[in-house]
Amino acid sequence: MDTRRFWMIFFCLLCVITPFFSSAQTQQYHLKLLAVQEEEEGYQGSDADLYLELKEGSGRVFLETFPLTKLDTQISTRFAKEIACSHFKLDCERYDFIYTIKAKSTIIGGPSAGAALAVLTTIAVLDLPYSKETTITGTINSGGVIGPVGGVKEKLEAAAQSGLKRVLIPLGTANQSLAERTLSNASISLVANRTQNYSNLRIYGKEKLQIDVVEVVDLDTAVYEITGVDLDHKDTIVIENKEYAHIMKGLQDALCNRSRDLFQQIHEEGFIFDEETKKTFESRNSSATNASLAGDYYSAASFCFSNDILLRTFQYHQQNLSKPQLMQLYALLKQKTALLEEKVEKMPVETISALQTSMVVKERLQDVRNQFERIQSSDHPLDVRELRSILAYAEERFYSAVAWFQFFTMEGKKFVFDAESLDQSCQEKIMESEERYQYAAFFLGPQVQHVQEKINGARKSWEKNDYVLCLITAAQAKAMANAVVSSLGVNEQAIPQLLESKRRTVERVISENSAEGIFPILGYSYYKYAVSLQEKDQFNALLYLEDALEMSDLSMYFPEKTFLPAFIKTHDFQLQFKGFVVGALAAGVIAALLKRRKRKTY
Numbered sequence: 001m002d003t004r005r006f007w008m009i010f011f012c013l014l015c016v017i018t019p020f021f022s023s024a025q026t027q028q029y030h031l032k033l034l035a036v037q038e039e040e041e042g043y044q045g046s047d048a049d050l051y052l053e054l055k056e057g058s059g060r061v062f063l064e065t066f067p068l069t070k071l072d073t074q075i076s077t078r079f080a081k082e083i084a085c086s087h088f089k090l091d092c093e094r095y096d097f098i099y100t101i102k103a104k105s106t107i108i109g110g111p112s113a114g115a116a117l118a119v120l121t122t123i124a125v126l127d128l129p130y131s132k133e134t135t136i137t138g139t140i141n142s143g144g145v146i147g148p149v150g151g152v153k154e155k156l157e158a159a160a161q162s163g164l165k166r167v168l169i170p171l172g173t174a175n176q177s178l179a180e181r182t183l184s185n186a187s188i189s190l191v192a193n194r195t196q197n198y199s200n201l202r203i204y205g206k207e208k209l210q211i212d213v214v215e216v217v218d219l220d221t222a223v224y225e226i227t228g229v230d231l232d233h234k235d236t237i238v239i240e241n242k243e244y245a246h247i248m249k250g251l252q253d254a255l256c257n258r259s260r261d262l263f264q265q266i267h268e269e270g271f272i273f274d275e276e277t278k279k280t281f282e283s284r285n286s287s288a289t290n291a292s293l294a295g296d297y298y299s300a301a302s303f304c305f306s307n308d309i310l311l312r313t314f315q316y317h318q319q320n321l322s323k324p325q326l327m328q329l330y331a332l333l334k335q336k337t338a339l340l341e342e343k344v345e346k347m348p349v350e351t352i353s354a355l356q357t358s359m360v361v362k363e364r365l366q367d368v369r370n371q372f373e374r375i376q377s378s379d380h381p382l383d384v385r386e387l388r389s390i391l392a393y394a395e396e397r398f399y400s401a402v403a404w405f406q407f408f409t410m411e412g413k414k415f416v417f418d419a420e421s422l423d424q425s426c427q428e429k430i431m432e433s434e435e436r437y438q439y440a441a442f443f444l445g446p447q448v449q450h451v452q453e454k455i456n457g458a459r460k461s462w463e464k465n466d467y468v469l470c471l472i473t474a475a476q477a478k479a480m481a482n483a484v485v486s487s488l489g490v491n492e493q494a495i496p497q498l499l500e501s502k503r504r505t506v507e508r509v510i511s512e513n514s515a516e517g518i519f520p521i522l523g524y525s526y527y528k529y530a531v532s533l534q535e536k537d538q539f540n541a542l543l544y545l546e547d548a549l550e551m552s553d554l555s556m557y558f559p560e561k562t563f564l565p566a567f568i569k570t571h572d573f574q575l576q577f578k579g580f581v582v583g584a585l586a587a588g589v590i591a592a593l594l595k596r597r598k599r600k601t602y
Contacts, residue, residue, distance in 0.1 A: 028053050029124045031116050032135040032164055033101065034155035043151060045158030048103035050116055052124050057096025065101045073101070073113065075439050080117035080140045087144040087219055088231060090125045097121065112149035114140035119222050128227045135159065136168035136222050141486040142549055143505030144219030145498060146170045148489040152201060160209035167205065168225055171217040172494030174201045217501045236511040241519040247406050248297040254403040256288060256304040262311035271318040281307055291532065298525040299532045305400055313392040317385065326387050330375060333395055337368050340401060351412035352555055356522045357404060359472035364401035366469055368394045413517040414561040422467035425557035429474035430458050436481035443488060451481045479546035487542060495538050502545045503531065509552040523552030
């Protein structure tokens, strides 16, 4: 074999095998971490080093710390990686993530490293250029929102001592009180004395420490400030799906017409509203009318549903229904509930809208079942008045489930919702919600027990193979935990910015899914309701925005229905196919050259 032919064959083989080894090369990425550590004289700023290596894998997270840190650091690491991957839709399933934290001494906690972990994850997966003289402190929350941390002044001092030039801090932190909750009383006076001439931490950093202090609100901004690369999701316009609007208008009409019918019945029966009931009814009715005129049919339906419960409860009390009469109504409602449960099980589920319809109908019917359990409970016998209220609520909850059935007719992109994929998505949601709960419980303990109870409810549904009900229950638990975590340490002045950032994230996710032909009926509904609550009920607005996030991107858990085998869409197959194509082209070129040379020798 002559030299020329040898090199041609070598080049051909190189083209074939290169794709298999190109991703095997590893690079170590590094950011400085800022922390506080406990000394005899109080808390002092401290720096640490965060390293990340990517290796071919399946999305697993490994954390090594020197010295050992608290459990919350491990939770923060997994959470931060998930947020970064989800927020920027990174191809994280092809890597294993190996994080290493090296500190001079035991640092206090790990949540404040969340933002740095998320930023470094993004940098590594996308292999972005970045400044080694810039770092960030802050928690990371759902939607990529950067949350507040304590000890910021001490961390800035540590940054200056370690040679950093810029530090990113959470929005609203620069003006935080110098007497932070993380500091002891003794050190509070010391802090005040050392910084009394500075109005905020930006000025303190610039004039006293010669470092730039920049406030950031979300992961997009943080990545830009450290890399100079604009990954920021551009302004998005949420366009309401016309079919959704038509169906939701019908749902609103059903619930609001029911309010009018109940009001008319009460009037015909000669019952007179007390002042409080009348005032509540009129307020909700006015809110429903205004929401409907604004095209916000879900909010209008919600106000009318609340009035339906109010009116039905008032009616049962005024009718003075006896316990035997109420038990007859209860038996009838049980029959209707069982029939509706059978009906929903038979409904075809091929689209995300159909899945979400099934979820919301089942969730409401489960709520009805919970009221039945209260009625049947022998541990806490109900008096007649309690029975009337519970039965009235159960009846209206059942009727709302019936109204939601209309959404089964909505069109959309088709996915595979077999038992295996539903089972897997349910378990993933339970694991996600459990992780968020542990994170919240680390700080608040029994105050978030209601989240654990919700998770337990999801597990019970999973054990009964009711994966659809499990999915919505686990998603609600995760949203509840996220709302708590997102609001930890946020002062009142920063809440509007928090809501605004979360709202923009929800809008982006809804817009992206809508562009793919997947309109999230629940995500959009919760988003609209959150916007309506934003001024008067900020925490519930945050909770509904978290619900909207959970319900706006469910397609990520399910394979799209296609005629192609599933393995063709895998990364390994695509890598091998590219190698085969390159190799085939190279072989073709070589064969043509050899053939041409052979002709010349003739």
